[in-house]
Amino acid sequence: MDPMHQDALGSPSPHHAYAEHLFSLGFGLPLWQPYPIEPSDNLLGNVGYVRDGIFHRLFNAMLSGDRESNVATGTPSPVSPAMLPDPVGDGQEPGIGSLDPKSNVFCSSGTSFTGEISGLRIDYQLSFKSTVPSGSLLVLPGGAYRARLYPESDPGQDVARYMFEHYHAWQARALRAKDSAFAGEPLVFVTGYVRSGQWAAATFDQTDGQAHISHSMGSVTEPSSFSLDSPNGRLYHHSHLSRGTPGVQLPAGQRMLPRWTPSQDTLRPLRIEYTLFIxxxxxxxxxxxxxxxxxxxxxxxxxxxxxxxxxxxxxxxxxxxxxxxxxxxxxxxxxxxxxxxxxxxxxxxxxxxxxxxxxxxxxxxxxxxxxxxxxxxxxxxxxxxxxxxxxxxxxxxxxxxxxxxxxxxxxxxxxxxxxxx
Structure with missing residues (x-):
């Protein structure tokens, strides 16, 4: 079996464990490898697939094929306004998590934390305690934004009927596309997402049920770190600044922020955000x-x-x-x-x-x-x-x-x- 999906001991891969642990938060499918986007980008209406915890975009089904973002693969069939109703508002829900730093930390069931991320400091340290053998963590130092196509509800049946009508054409188009890595995975239509400019994620397993995890951020431009205090436990982690655990792969096209030195104090980090849930x-x-x-x-x-x-x-x-x-x-x-x-x-x-x-x-x-x-x-x-x-x-x-x-x-x-x- 592919080691990306299951190890020799039979434990689920990090991306499968992370997705199951944090789905309960209510924000949609968790992405172990957050999808990088420009701040001005909008994922609503994107059609793609998820592989190994990574979202792969194919095209946007709510934009015409001649739009720049669709030129590479094209939109097989433009959306008919009669089939999909207009979004309510602009779909953007402003993030205010920084007003309550404790709400910027998310744990799966059976895990709790102490400490907080202070808006007045660029460094912080958190301590987690778990009473279960496995779990996952997500830290958002700057909070997050949420966008949904229809903020008061799920998309109902219209999106599904639209997918049903065009699904096979979309799959065929994706399989024929030049340089496409698509291998026939199930397609998803994105109706909402959560994104943030800073994040740190971890998942752990095989602990004795009394594990302690520490997380710290030295500065806004230094990679965060996680450590696990458990003799037999395993910890996988990474962040927007670091690959983290050796072997954790980055999705194609993801860009790392530049490191700072005293002689580069005028250098600005690349402006990029990351989609954490869809x-x-x-x-x-x-x-x-x-x-x-x-x-x-x-x-x-x-x-x-x-x-x-x-x-x-x-x-x-x-x-x-x-x-x-x-x-x-x-x-x-x-x-x-x-x-x-x-x-x-x-x-x-x-x-x-x-x-x-x-x-x-x-x-x-x-x-x-x-x-x-x-x-x-x-x-x-x-x-x-x-x-x-x-x-x-x-x-x-x-x-x-x-x-x-x-x-x-x-x-x-x-x-x-x-x-x-």
């Missing part, structure tokens, strides 16, 4: 290996939560294809402790969420009620129609970034679902 819509077509009543848990190690939900949908209906979004997963889990992937498989069997299949043979989770994501999405479409008729309404919604506190205490899922209540 909200994604996925499609899966039925194949001979995906049969009605198949095992949802097959290939669980390399699947994300959306993949598990797609398997469940195809298992329990005879649709031609299934569609799911990370928002569907969060909706199923919001009233309970967030499950591991194995627990999520059992949760689906216990809850048995209803499935609906449209006339084209595409299956979704059925959502009921005016405050469901699809219900909210329908109201947004009605708003667009009324606006074109001259109605002046303002549905622009801005929410705090993932690094802001919620009612005085940090609860990522509570912030994520505030608009659904």
């Amino acid at each position: 909200n994604a819509c996925k499609i899966r077509f039925r194949s001979p290996s995906v049969t009605l009543g198949g095992n949802v848990g097959d290939g669980l190690e390399h699947a994300d939560y959306i993949d598990i939900l797609l398997s469940y949908i195809l298992k329990h209906c005879d649709a031609h294809a299934a569609a799911a979004h990370d928002g569907d997963v969060y909706a199923l889990c919001k009233t309970r402790d967030f499950p591991s992937k194995r627990q999520f498989v059992r949760l689906l069997d216990d809850v048995s969420p209803e499935i609906e299949v449209d006339e084209a043979g595409l299956a979704f989770l059925a959502t009921r009620g005016t405050k469901s994501p699809i219900g909210i999405f329908s109201r947004l479409r009605e708003f667009r129609t009324s606006r074109r008729k001259g109605s002046r309404q303002d549905l622009t919604h801005r929410a705090p970034s993932p690094t802001s506190p919620a009612n005085g205490s940090w609860n990522a899922l509570e912030v994520f679902y505030r608009g659904l209540r």
Whole structure:
């Protein structure tokens, strides 16, 4: 088996462990290798794929093929305005995490921390304590920004139907593209993301359940460092300034910030930010290996939560294809402790969420009620129609970034679902 996916001892690779540990935060799919972008870039509408914890962009499905960002691969089919409604507002939600430095540190379940990142200091030190054998950490010294196509909801069914119609053409185009590394991986449509200019990430495993991890940043231009106090534990880490653990690869095109010396005090770092999480819509077509009543848990190690939900949908209906979004997963889990992937498989069997299949043979989770994501999405479409008729309404919604506190205490899922209540 590829060592990038599993080591000789059978432990999951760092990117799989990190993605499972931090998905519960409620921000979408965690990227072990954050995707570098210019501050002016916008990932909304990007179509690409995730491999080894890295997002690979193919094109933007909401821009025409002659736009500069699409020239390399082209857009197989421009978006029809009738198929995808206009975003509400500009999609940008300002980050204010620096007002509460303690909210700039994220830990997976079973891990806690002491210390804080002070806005008055460029150096800091954090101490983590874990009572579980494995976990992951994310530190954002400067906070983060969040952008979503539809801030009050997930994208509903329209994005999925658009993907369903063009999916095979997109795959064929990507496979034919010159210098493309695409090998037929599942495509994702980006409907939101979290980005930051500074970050440090770590994941650890094989501890005795009483591990201590230290993290420090010497200055704004020096690499951060992690250390693990556990005799048998393993630690993988990196940051925006450093590769960190030997063997941690960087995505193609990622640029390291220049190092400073006393004689270079006028040198400015390259302006670049990094995408840490993406909200994604996925499609899966039925194949001979995906049969009605198949095992949802097959290939669980390399699947994300959306993949598990797609398997469940195809298992329990005879649709031609299934569609799911990370928002569907969060909706199923919001009233309970967030499950591991194995627990999520059992949760689906216990809850048995209803499935609906449209006339084209595409299956979704059925959502009921005016405050469901699809219900909210329908109201947004009605708003667009009324606006074109001259109605002046303002549905622009801005929410705090993932690094802001919620009612005085940090609860990522509570912030994520505030608009659904």
